[in-house]
Amino acid sequence: MPAGHSFVIADDHPLFRGALREALAGIGDVSAIHEAGDFESAKALVLANEDIDLVLLDLSMPGASGLSGLISLRGIHPTVPMVVVSAHDDPVTIRRSLDLGASGFISKSASMDEIRRAVLTVLAGDIAAPVGVDLGIERDPEISELIKRLQTLTPQQTRVLGMLAEGLLNKQIAYELSVSEATIKAHVSAILQKLGVDSRTQAVIQLSKIGGDPLQSGG
Numbered sequence: 001m002p003a004g005h006s007f008v009i010a011d012d013h014p015l016f017r018g019a020l021r022e023a024l025a026g027i028g029d030v031s032a033i034h035e036a037g038d039f040e041s042a043k044a045l046v047l048a049n050e051d052i053d054l055v056l057l058d059l060s061m062p063g064a065s066g067l068s069g070l071i072s073l074r075g076i077h078p079t080v081p082m083v084v085v086s087a088h089d090d091p092v093t094i095r096r097s098l099d100l101g102a103s104g105f106i107s108k109s110a111s112m113d114e115i116r117r118a119v120l121t122v123l124a125g126d127i128a129a130p131v132g133v134d135l136g137i138e139r140d141p142e143i144s145e146l147i148k149r150l151q152t153l154t155p156q157q158t159r160v161l162g163m164l165a166e167g168l169l170n171k172q173i174a175y176e177l178s179v180s181e182a183t184i185k186a187h188v189s190a191i192l193q194k195l196g197v198d199s200r201t202q203a204v205i206q207l208s209k210i211g212g213d214p215l216q217s218g219g
Helices: 014-025 039-048 067-076 091-099 112-123 141-151 155-165 170-177 181-195 200-211
Strands: 005-010 030-036 054-058 082-086 104-107
Touching: 005 014, 005 039, 014 030, 014 112, 030 039, 039 054, 039 067, 054 067, 054 112, 067 082, 067 091, 067 155, 067 200, 082 091, 082 112, 091 104, 091 141, 104 112, 141 181, 141 200, 155 170, 155 181, 155 200, 170 181, 181 200
Parallel strands: 005 030, 005 054, 054 082, 082 104
Antiparallel strands: none
16 A cells, blocks of 8 residues: 555646645645646656656646647546646636546635645545536537547547647657557557548647637636
8 A cells, every 4th residue: 555645736837836735735645746847747757657646737837738738648647637727717628627537627716725625526536626617518519529539539549649749750659658650550540530530730730729729828
């Protein structure tokens, strides 16, 4: 049995990382809190630490484009709960985060107690959404369809799509994932089919639609 919970805090604001660290420390039974200030570091931490219990992910970090960052990390470690932490706490962003596999959503305006409550809820296996927010339904039919299609991707396909979005070639992805180039080609074909597009470029454009509005401004 591990000594305590292991967390990753991924946020580019040191002060806010400090606040999250303080909130997590107050939970007790914490063995490690890893911090990342950009998306590359966050990915490296998630890859390097098999024993992570929970990731707190800011949507607007350098290297991540909105919800596409969440999708990429979910592909790397599909079993680890991801909680989105964002100043963009409108119902659309919250709902899309949860639809794309986040286990919770914490507004950056949340109190320490609210942060702790949300983390404990997710650690207990439940979904933590802000109280009193009507999430409604997706009103953009194109995004609704895209989310449904993304939900059909396997974790490995999701991870490959994230790497395509980073501009990696098939042979680079094959090297990163320690599989053959033929395997990656098969994954790419399956991704294009599931997303209903004809090229890698179109697949990346589809993914960027999720990363775009309403997350265009920083924070």
